[in-house]
Amino acid sequence: MSETVDVVVAGGGHNSLVTAAYLAKAGLEVLVLDARCEAGGGAASEELLLPGYLIDSCSTGHTLIQPNPVLRDDELGLKADYGLRYISPDPVAHVVFPDGESFTHWLDLDRTCDELARFSRRDADSYRRLLREYDEIKPAVSAYRFNPVGYAPALRDAVSQIWQRRLLLSAYDVVGYEYEDPHVRAYMLWQAFQTLQPVDAYGTGLNAISILAGRQAQSWILPVGGSGELPRALVRCIEEHGGRVVTERLVTGLVLENGRCTGVETADGERWLARRAVLSSIHVKALVEMAPAEAWGEEFLYGIDTFDPGISVAAQYYVTTEPPRFRAHDGEREAVSAGLAAWPDDLVQAVRDTKAGRVQDGGWLLCGTPTLVDPSRAPHGHHTLKVLSPQPWAPGRNAAVIRHEDL
Numbered sequence: 001m002s003e004t005v006d007v008v009v010a011g012g013g014h015n016s017l018v019t020a021a022y023l024a025k026a027g028l029e030v031l032v033l034d035a036r037c038e039a040g041g042g043a044a045s046e047e048l049l050l051p052g053y054l055i056d057s058c059s060t061g062h063t064l065i066q067p068n069p070v071l072r073d074d075e076l077g078l079k080a081d082y083g084l085r086y087i088s089p090d091p092v093a094h095v096v097f098p099d100g101e102s103f104t105h106w107l108d109l110d111r112t113c114d115e116l117a118r119f120s121r122r123d124a125d126s127y128r129r130l131l132r133e134y135d136e137i138k139p140a141v142s143a144y145r146f147n148p149v150g151y152a153p154a155l156r157d158a159v160s161q162i163w164q165r166r167l168l169l170s171a172y173d174v175v176g177y178e179y180e181d182p183h184v185r186a187y188m189l190w191q192a193f194q195t196l197q198p199v200d201a202y203g204t205g206l207n208a209i210s211i212l213a214g215r216q217a218q219s220w221i222l223p224v225g226g227s228g229e230l231p232r233a234l235v236r237c238i239e240e241h242g243g244r245v246v247t248e249r250l251v252t253g254l255v256l257e258n259g260r261c262t263g264v265e266t267a268d269g270e271r272w273l274a275r276r277a278v279l280s281s282i283h284v285k286a287l288v289e290m291a292p293a294e295a296w297g298e299e300f301l302y303g304i305d306t307f308d309p310g311i312s313v314a315a316q317y318y319v320t321t322e323p324p325r326f327r328a329h330d331g332e333r334e335a336v337s338a339g340l341a342a343w344p345d346d347l348v349q350a351v352r353d354t355k356a357g358r359v360q361d362g363g364w365l366l367c368g369t370p371t372l373v374d375p376s377r378a379p380h381g382h383h384t385l386k387v388l389s390p391q392p393w394a395p396g397r398n399a400a401v402i403r404h405e406d407l
């Protein structure tokens, strides 16, 4: 059996749902196919452990997408019409360092700078200055990130020479140049590593500033109800504009006609054909297997083969009766985003060891407890906790779920 629409979207992660929603709003007949029982991909909130406890299996903080016009200007009406709501936790983050010292990042800039000044007045001033400098290039960064390739100037062509240099440097280099205190450097790199790129890799310099600027502006901002509320709002938007999102359909192949992709095939033998376009957010390393190599071309495949998606992390999920509490210089602190910040050289080494397949013990740790500000995700007074740490990944092995029934 086959069906024909204007646009077939293979894989319903939030990125392709955003595209599908814009296309549906523009009047095209859109069909999204996703392998899982609910669309959203890595933006999911699921009852992974116990009923009533919604856990973000992958993404929790939606900070990076905030400057996108889809949220900044609410272009699709996700907030105005489809029920999407966000909360900005304060404190923004809290970390403990290997020597037992700690640092709290607050939404209030002055309060954050006071905290930084406990370690170094000069570093507090540098932080303020870098945020000011970043404000100047923010429009160029947003234009570059949130337009298709070729529709906005390359970032290096839109910024000053100092920023061009920072774009080339590593986060480790930028932090080492701008800050003097080891605690401040460790915190900045704790944040810079949150996109799981090695902090000493050339080209990660922007992360050392842009991630902090996003956190300072809106915190590790969370959708009320869980990460899955973003795709749910997108699905409502798509459906209201006549589009369809069909789940539990595994795309197994691309349909090619005269060298052009005109549809997809699913595991149940159905064909879904497109009059105008086929688009996909299936991981590109899997997508290239769905058509013969000659259809992609040698140059494209070279890019895919050499693309390194970054460092693998292990995610542990808990449901708890108490939130985790971390040591603070004035007592204890609870924070939605908290963890352990490694010294810069130890973080660099830990990441190298992870890549080399060596299991990590301690070091960089991110603990997310969204229920501290969003009680709707768990029964009254209880919490969900996700702990992320870099760990080697053995392809082909399934994730293990350990259930802690004894609350």
Ligand SMILES: Cc1cc2nc3c(=O)[nH]c(=O)nc-3n(C[C@H](O)[C@H](O)[C@H](O)COP(=O)(O)OP(=O)(O)OC[C@H]3O[C@@H](n4cnc5c(N)ncnc54)[C@H](O)[C@@H]3O)c2cc1C
Pocket: 010, 011, 012, 013, 014, 015, 016, 033, 034, 035, 036, 039, 040, 041, 042, 043, 057, 058, 059, 060, 061, 062, 063, 064, 065, 249, 250, 251, 252, 281, 282, 283, 286, 313, 315, 388
């Ligand atoms: C543990 C973890 C924590 C993270 N935390 C954060 C965070 O806090 N903040 C943040 O911004 N980002 C975070 N991320 C990253 C974020 O989740 C991803 O960048 C984002 O979800 C990618 O979205 P996407 O739409 O591009 O693709 P995906 O979300 O990967 O979507 C791909 C979709 O395609 C579907 N699919 C795949 N193959 C097929 C097939 N053959 N047929 C049909 N459908 C298919 C999948 O079911 C999925 O729905 C985290 C990621 C992980 C793993």
